[in-house]
Amino acid sequence: MSFSIETFLFVTIILILFYLIKKARAVILLAASLVFIYHLDVGSFIWILAVTAIVYGVGIAEDKLIERIEKKKDKSEVTLKILVVASVVLCAVLLFALKNIARWGERDDALIKILLPIGFSYYIFQAISYIVDVYRRKAKAEKNPINFALYMCYFPKFVSGPIERSDTFLVRVKELSGVRLFGNKRFSISFSTIIYGYFLKVVVADRLAFFTTRLLNDSARFGAAWLFLGMVMYSIQIYCDFAGYSAVAIGISNLFGIELTENFHAPYLSRNISEFWRKWHISLSRWLRDYIYIPLGGSRKGNARRFLNTAIVFIICGIWHGADASFLAWGLLHGFYVMAFGLYSEAKRKRATGKEPASIMNVAGMVFTFLIVSFAWIFFGAPNIGSGACYVGRMLSMTPGVDSFAAQAADIGASRRDMILPIYGVVVLALDLLIARKDKRIGRAMQGIPDVARYAVLYGMIMAILLLGIYGPGYNASSFMYVNF
Structure with a gap:
């Protein structure tokens, strides 16, 4: 978050809406996050939407396969492992490629901006941890697309982290209705x-x-x-x-x-x-x-x-x-x-x-x-x-x-x-x-x-x-x- 009047006004407006409209707090924060990312960098906006949609789908697929495994359906464990390994490898390869291909080339600034979106390293690591934690049964796949998108896009942490874990972050998202500004x-x-x-x-x-x-x-x-x-x-x-x-x-x-x-x-x-x-x-x-x-x-x-x-x-x-x-x-x-x-x-x-x-x-x-x-x-x-x-x-x-x-x-x-x-x-x-x-x-x-x-x-x-x-x-x-x- 930069030190500017724009940042101050942006946070103030979101804060007012957040405390006025209690029933839509997650939606308000997600909308604010998407506006923030779009204003920051259009390329980053496109990348985060694509990654969020893919990882959300992977999590839902994992959840269904885990249900089949618990019901002792054949070959579901193998399918689950293939899905997890393929997803993690894709994330790792994508991260490595986007961070390095442009830099190893002609060092074209325009190419680097396209291939190295802001915040990519942080939310890719979040994506990997989410996929692995669902596989390990340390976290449940999030079925609410708004809550999951907020986990991936949340604007205060988007630029440089911290790298959040889904199990703790999503619990706090689900408790937003009880938050009071001057409490505690x-x-x-x-x-x-x-x-x-x-x-x-x-x-x-x-x-x-x-x-x-x-x-x-x-x-x-x-x-x-x-x-x-x-x-x-x-x-x-x-x-x-x-x-x-x-x-x-x-x-x-x-x-x-x-x-x-x-x-x-x-x-x-x-x-x-x-x-x-x-x-x-x-x-x-x-x-x-x-x-x-x-x-x-x-x-x-x-x-x-x-x-x-x-x-x-x-x-x-x-x-x-x-x-x-x-x-x-x-x-x-x-x-x-x-x-x-x-x-x-x-x-x-x-x-x-x-x-x-x-x-x-x-x-x-x-x-x-x-x-x-x-x-x-x-x-x-x-x-x-x-x-x-x-x-x-x-x-x-x-x-x-x-x-x-x-x-x-x-x-x-x-x-x-x-x-x-x-x-x-x-x-x-x-x-x-x-x-x-x-x-x-x-x-x-x-x-x-x-x-x-x-x-x-x-x-x-x-x-x-x-x-x-x-x-x-x-x-x-x-x-x-x-x-x-």
């Missing part, structure tokens, strides 16, 4: 979550982007000190960009009584890489675990198989983000991190003394995890694998650069007013500490602090958004980094 502090929690999300995006992420874009694309002009700072800034930028969108989506959705999956839970306060992946892009991490890692055997078949399964998962994770070798390098790095931590954890368990780690060790673990994650982000953000390797080489060789640090700052466009940038990082850290301490989402975590403090924090974020935010003409949903994935 719904409005206060939603407002805090939305403001937090926009603060992360338009104040922190977009201001850091001025520097990280230049550093990642032209690293040969800068010395190691600026490149190290760029690595840290990009880590904060990508977190604030994606977590910011997720928070806005969750906050807006909560206004309508549909609680979306939490996608980030203070990931940079993780003490190890395994914990990081439980808190970073949570809906994707769980999807990869439940539909790839566990079906491959997980950790049940020895270390060799566990490491192979881990490597496969992170290779797929890298490819999901893009066809460039830099994304594959990013995925392989994280696969290596997780495997190395697994070996370290096993060795640690064998010589365990039963004592809890000291606080200093926890802090050291957080710093180390942040640094290795930030190192991997270089390849994620670099234009290609060569640029990423150049960036890493210059940074690790401690190259000072041709010009002085101050001259390089002028070259990158930094001025004295940008000295305030570290304060943004401190604010993000403080908010993450609140999330971690309360072990709740930001909206609910802020309900747990004194009213005066909460109002002061909200006022500060609102003022920062209005005075320091990057928005206005030309700023739209496609400005979010994870739209491209």
